[in-house]
Amino acid sequence: MGRRLSSDHFVGRANELQELESAAQASAAERPALILLGGDSGVGKTRLIRELERRLVDDDVLVLRGEAVEQEEGELPYAPLTSALRPLARAADPAFAELSRGSRAQLAALLPGLDDTASPTDSPESSAQVRLFEALLDLLGILSERQPVALFLEDLHWADRSTRTFVSFLARSVRQERLLVVVTYRSDELHRRHPLRPLLSELARLELVRRVDLEPFSRAEVAEILTDILGSDPEEALIDRLYERSEGNALYAEELLAAGLDGRGALPTSLRDAFMLRIERLSPNAQRAARTIAVGRRLDEEVIVEATGIDPVELQSALHEAVAEHVLVPGTDGRLRFRHALLREVLYDDLLPGERGELHLTLARALEPRMGHGDEREAEFAAAVAGHYASAGDQPAALRASVHAALAARDVHAYGEAAELAERALELWPRVAGAENQIPLSRIDLLRLAASAHRQAGDRERAEVLLNRALEDCDVDADVLLRVGLLAQLSRIQWSLNRGVEAVETSERALAMLPAGEPSQERGMLMAWLARTRYLRGRFREAIEDAEPALAIAVETGDQPTEAEVLNTLGMAQIVLGHVDEGVAKLTRAIEIARDTDDLDNLGSAYSNLADSLSLAGRTREALETAREGLAAISRRATRLHEWLELTIAQLAFEAGDWKLMQANLTGSGVPGDRWSIFRFMVEAEVALALGDDARADQRLRQAEPVVASSTEPQWIGWFGALEGEVRRRRYDHVAARAAVEHALGRLEVCTDDVMSIARASAVGARVEAEMARRAHDLGQPTEKRDALARLRIHLSRLDAAAQEGGPVEAAWQAVGKAEMAFARGRNDARLWRRATEQWEAIARPYHAAIMRWREAEAAVEAGERGEAEAPAAQALQTARDLGSRWLIGEVESLIARARLQQAVAPADGASPPADEEEAPFGLTPRELQVLALIAEGATNRQIGAALFMAEKTASVHVSRILSKLGVSSRTQAAAVAHRLRLG
DSSP states (O other): OOOOOSOSSOOSOHHHHHHHHHHHHHHHTTOOEEEEEEEOTTSSHHHHHHHHHHHHHHTTOEEEEEEOOOOOTTOSTTHHHHHHHHHHHHTTOHHHHHSOHHHHHHHHHHSTTSOTTOOOOOOOGGGHHHHHHHHHHHHHHHHHHHSOEEEEEEOGGGOOHHHHHHHHHHHHHOSSOOEEEEEEEEGGGOOTTOTHHHHHHHHHTSTTEEEEEOOOOOHHHHHHHHHHHHSSOOOHHHHHHHHHHHTTOHHHHHHHHHHTTTTTSOOOSSHHHHHHHHHHTSOHHHHHHHHHHHHHSSBOHHHHHHHHOOOHHHHHHHHHHHHHTTSEEEOTTSOEEESSHHHHHHHHHHSOHHHHHHHHHHHHHHHGGGTTSOOTTHHHHHHHHHHHHHHHTOHHHHHHHHHHHHHHHHHTTOHHHHHHHHHHHHHHGGGSTTGGGTSSSOHHHHHHHHHHHHHHHTOHHHHHHHHHHHHHHSOTTTOHHHHHHHHHHHHHHHHHTTOHHHHHHHHHHHHHHSOTTOOOHHHHHHHHHHHHHHHHTTOHHHHHHHHHHHHHHHHHHTOHHHHHHHHHHHHHHHHHTTOHHHHHHHHHHHHHHHHHTTOHHHHHHHHHHHHHHHHHTTOHHHHHHHHHHHHHHSOTTOHHHHHHHHHHHHHHHHHHTOHHHHHHTOOOOOOSSHHHHHHHHHHHHHHHHHHTOHHHHHHHHHHHHHHHHHOOOHHHHHHHHHHHHHHHHHTTOHHHHHHHHHHHHHHSOTTOSOHHHHHHHHHHHHHHHHHHHHHHHHTTOHHHHHHHHHHHHHHHHHHHHHHHHSOHHHHHHHHHHHHHHHHHTTOOOHHHHHHHHHHHHHTTOHHHHHHHHHHHHHHHHHTTOHHHHHHHHHHHHHHHHHHTOHHHHHHHHHHHHHHTOTTSOOOTTOOOOOSOOSOOGGGOOHHHHHHHHHHHTTOOHHHHHHHHTOOHHHHHHHHHHHHHHHTOSSHHHHHHHHHHHTOO
16 A cells, blocks of 8 residues: 555645635625636645535535646647536536527537537637637536536646636626636746736636635644644654745645655655656556656556557556556546646656657557547547647648647637647648648648638737738639638638728629629628628618629528628618618518527627617617517527627617616626627717716727727717717817817718718717807907807708708707707707707607707706796706716706706705806806806915815816816916906
8 A cells, every 4th residue: 555645634725715615605696706726836726626625515516627738739629628517418417408409519519429419500700619608608507507516627827728718708708607616727837928827817807706826834734734644743853844845835745755754764855856756666667657648648548558568457557556656646537647747747857858759659649540530539639649749740740630630629619729730730831741642631721721710719910811821822713712712701800900991802802703693602692791891881872782682692592691691781771771661671581590590690680780770760769679679589698699789778778768777788897809899888988978977988988999990880980989079078178079079070981871970970079169169259269269160060061961861860960960050159049959859859869858958948048038948957857867867967957056947956066056147158057156256366276165165175176177168277367257257
């Protein structure tokens, strides 16, 4: 019997264990948690995890555990996940039967044999991996409904790229699952450029994530470990020697103790020496088997026999010996591995280069026959064989194996690994004579494989380089369809890189290569893509011109995914151009096709597009109900689509005045992706403005700005310009507000059909110019006033044109522009504001209608008709309060206070209105008028605060706002304006 090597007694770590158990309790109460457990090699991470696992099992928690395996980058995709889930799949856990057909099909790619009847639906390249991740989340969610779940992913520092991507996805996607995720990693392995570092930094910012770092054991804890191993109290000298040498590292202390014969022998000088002493005590056969496993990492007995040539009976005895000596441990999968990875590393490094290479070659040949049988470990075997051949230096075999492994990784949606393996094959290609005869792919096919994998893994720049290289190698005359396919892929990548014009030109080049007039699937797909890009660039009529023939081709060729995509585009374009019923019918048909084919991407897209288009047509409530219907049709665990529809609902609920529903759908943390991030930031900026949080609105716009700057889509450009202009206007920086609006309008193409984007930005621009004209009038600056009025007329002409081309929403913005023009000329007309109110009410948008009522009340006050102002002011205030718009509440209450409107509520702060009943110029509030009067008398901030019972800091803020509103830079200038206009 082998000597005891490790302690069976759990030592120390009380605080860390308590924190882990606390996270487990929270997760059991539907507050999912993710723990990042770090520490140096041998510090006790595994022992802590096993203790936690024991306690969780006692609490009826389902524990799933997987370990990453040390491999070269790009190999063994999803190793921790497959090892964690494989026991469930082999046991045919009922949770798999509860999954949707699509989710089972996605998981079958990772766990072959899971469901032979399910076949994965064709997903767009950019979403295939997300579909797999959503299926995994779906499974974890179902499991957690039955009982709390703990998922342990150990040694994440070795994890493949796809596993790291999944961990990021999981952390951002869980909501109320009873799920605890614990990932462990070696802190001492994380060099400056280690790929795990960015993920840890990203995760640490999330609310559900906790970071636990294990420190070395204290001297007392080392003594407790030694006592348990020895069965008696160790001598103080031994404790001192082991503690000093191990520096509190439990593994090192145990190995030093074992190497020193219970502390009585001479201690080795390093951990490496301690490990090698134990290896050298093994019999020759046990040492040979251990060296083979050091190269193969995890091997079953059959492979060990083949690689070592040891008789099976003798091997059994050798392996028993190695297990008894705590060198090897058997895994639940029937394979043997080292007790600790450090021991394997020491033995591997001790091998001579020739010995190491020979073992790699032997293992590659032993494992290669296991490939190609559809085994559940197909991707694992392929990755291992490719790695062994590469390490052995057999370049032809490495080329073949790398291509096989790349294809296997692609089939399980491990695109990062597929890209790296394909790149390895491309590097080997020129070094292998007759490479084209070694593998089933041409060099162009290999370039396409690498490009596609890079694109799906998020490296679109590299994908573009590889596709251009493939185009250079492609014989133009020999294979037209191949070149067309490459150009089609390149166009989509260029679009995703926000190079819209270039993307369209590339697609047009591809289309021109196809025989004219011949309907083909390639032509249909290209025309469908061109139609979509033209729509997104605001060329709605051109989109219809391409979409109609594309639809006919898709129907003729039976290409349902393309048919659904074209119906999506065609329906949107028809609705925004006024053919609403026709467009609704097209989008409804797209929804039917997507539902029949279980195509979640097109289903979510069609619902979202129908809702958005109905909103543009002024059918606000119908749009909101459509979006809610779409959300109900998409599984919550289809995270990407679900979040987009939630954002759509939030935006439409904002317009419809259901701000509780709006807030309920702004709870997501966001999924990476340019369009998703733009949409979220824009919605949140608009909501923040309405709530009166200008700082948050500005923050969100700054986050969206880089992506909007490189976008060619009018929907983002116009919306961003309008919001930024409003933020700057609210801060009385009218010059910056003007620049923001003009920049956006300048970027919108002159020939765009997206009149909504133009109308919205122009309406904000009209407000900015109207205020600048009034300010110039108050300051006696006729030149500036004429310039502002001239600019306002240009905005109004844009609004007139938009109203002619558009529908009721554009007409409402036009009504706003006309009222702003009257305001700018000093003839503020309550009737014009009332007409604008009616326009917004007709399309059920209460927030905009309330703003118009406030402006109507202002106009009535200016005209001296306070009685006419009371009703619209009261209605505006009530709506603002019902919605929760703090900004609008403040504006209306300020108007009510300074105009002494009898039937409306007095200001919340009880400020006394000014003596002058007419509206004060420059938009000054009653409190600001009081402060200005004291400024005119030469009072300091402290004196102003004392006089008006406010803090000196508050007085300073009031003074700054007054200077901004007056358009002056000093208190002296402000006093001069106050005296000249008798404001003080």
